[in-house]
Amino acid sequence: MRFLFRSALCLSLAASPLLAQSKNTLAATPPMGWNSWNFFAGRVTDKDIRDTADLLVSTGMRDAGYIYVNIDDTWEGKRDAKGVLHTNGKFPDMKALADYVHSKGLKLGIYSSPGRETCAHYAGSYQHEEQDAKLYADWGIDYLKYDLCSFRDNMQQEAPNDRAKQNRMMRDAYEKMHQAILKTGRPMIYSLCQYGFDSVWEWGPEVGANLWRTTDDINAHYQQMSYIALTQAGLAKYAGPGHWNDPDMLEVGNGKLTHDENLTHMTMWAILAAPLLAGNNLTAMSPEVKSILTNREVIAIDQDPLGKQGDRIWGEGPLQIWSRPLADGSHALAIFNFGEDTAEMRGMNLHLKEIGLGNSVHARNVWEAKDLGVIHDTDRMTVPKHGVVLLKVK
Template sequence: MMKIAATLLATIALATVNALDNGLALTPQMGWSSWNFYACNINESVIMNTAKAMVSNGMADAGYTYVNIDDCWAGGRYPNGTVYADPTNFPNGIKYVADYIHSLGLKIGIYTDAGTETCQKRVGSYGYEANDAQTYAEWGIDYVKEDWCYATLENPQQRYQIMSQALNATGRPMFFSLCDWGYENPWTFGMSVGNSWRTTPDIKDNWDSMLSNLMAQAPITSFSGIGGFNDPDMMMVGNGGMSNTEYVSHFSLWSLLNAPLIAGCDLIDIDQETLSILTASEVIAINQDPLGVQGSLVKSYNGGLQQIWAKPLSNGARAVVLFNTDTNPATIELLWGNIWMEPSQQLSIRNLWTQTNLGTFTESYESDSLIPPHGCIMLTLTPTN
């Protein structure tokens, strides 16, 4: 037990020492991105109205800060190399949009690509990193996502380092999100280059894709920490391809993983159930816990159909997700040894989704009701002393 705790502390210390020194990503980023719902059908009205909705519907109060414009905003480059926005969809330019978003108390993100073109064949930043970084700083950009299309012959670590240094050289703090879909293991170098790094292919709005991206995190949890986080891709909550039970599992596990909580649905016309998932305060608190340790898969039953994911918290408690991937209901038993606690320890258990205290237990806890197919129970277990 002591050896496990020492390993956890060593991982935290190593991650902090090696983190990119831009003062950002003390906790995983929270916000919204245009791609999952709008794809290329974006314009300044969509972006500005989404930002306005985030303030009015409670998303901003829940911690969602960044309003990120994904691919298809760029119009081209002037003869001097400076990038400009699509004049049809962003007639007033990006700085105009940025100023509006800042006036709401939010931050703005922009998208680019490490290659010569973006994935949708807009201009990339290859060879223009310093120019683009300075332009973004002048516009008031707070967050830069750099994709990996038309750059696959390059070395990701070297290519991303160029943009990383260019962003820092501007003197404006800009969160740097790497997106090479897990190509050449970005978790092995991402901490010194960026603030988050994609570890998977693009997520799709279905159960199999979400589960695949989740399971890809299991072997790499030690590479995430304060200053930089593993990114299994943006959330699909609310886009309609999964049930709300599955979306609750999706959100619970992304929160426990310290994954970026980047919503990807329509926030202008969001339904109440989706909003209640995305703004679940006690679940978000697990993601934003200042200890910064990513949750990990600590136990599997029945060939992986039932799983226990857990993470330590800054107050000495443990956060746990009892996850049923089966198509049948199931119960799951949690032993204290699974979560780095002594069996004799008395732990007070709280259900984070129902926001109810379940009582004090010793040695183990078994879900007091069947967990539905593809569903979960999310708990905190806090020492009583």
């Protein structure tokens, strides 16, 4: 939503004392963590974040790589006479909360907007960028999600019907916060949430972004998740260590997504080298969902140090093949079935030559953790409705 309680739209950017250093050290692989919005929305509290930190440790998610605990919208209170922003009653002491999260071997993220208000109509950072960045640094914040939200009103009021000027204003607003973060001297992941407007992937790194939203909000419905996934084709060249395309947070374990739909979701995000920001209810995480979110082979694909995002290499009807090159010389190869029936892939060409391989390869079925030995372009594959077969081939 783009009005009340719309925080899932965020522009994620990373900044550190030097932009070059930021690109080399911050977000060298896509950030992993958990964000409060998908499950808690505007209800999130200090206790919820502390409990989440505990659960990330006890469930093994921290050790699997999920280290950022990100507070989304509705933590903000009022500004005092000097313009300093205070938290509201749900978050009595943000510095103490950051210290607690850090004590668990985790990092704390926070949320704001370049506009006067956030999506949920709490105080934004407009004309208080340096004050707010300093406040975050003093608290010990490690990640800022910066959501365009009400700044679109500024853009429309100042430049009605002038899209080019509006886009310049948007870039300037993100650069202003980038510079404010740099001035604090504290490294923070900087995440741009502006829904892919003005082809953000082309200019996001110039304003210090470590990640930028490429789409509108995700939700826990297969249709929206798969639509977002399919619109990422062609964006691979814009991603790399320190700066990533962000198709939004993970809905694995939320709503009524089936097991195969959750596998498709996690697989596509790994192929896309996407940030992995879980948003599920950790207090009621099923063993099945935990096994998907913490699958080390799939996470290793997402976090591959080569840092090359995957892309679509073939598609016909509901069937698509996506591939991602990996640092060890192998490829992740995902065969998706976006159709409504199980697909018997008898005689289907895997298009191995499209990724520089021959007609036969050594393969491993990643989700089944099974070595397949040598497979051929024309080997039979069965892909369930809304499902995927994820191979690592070499």
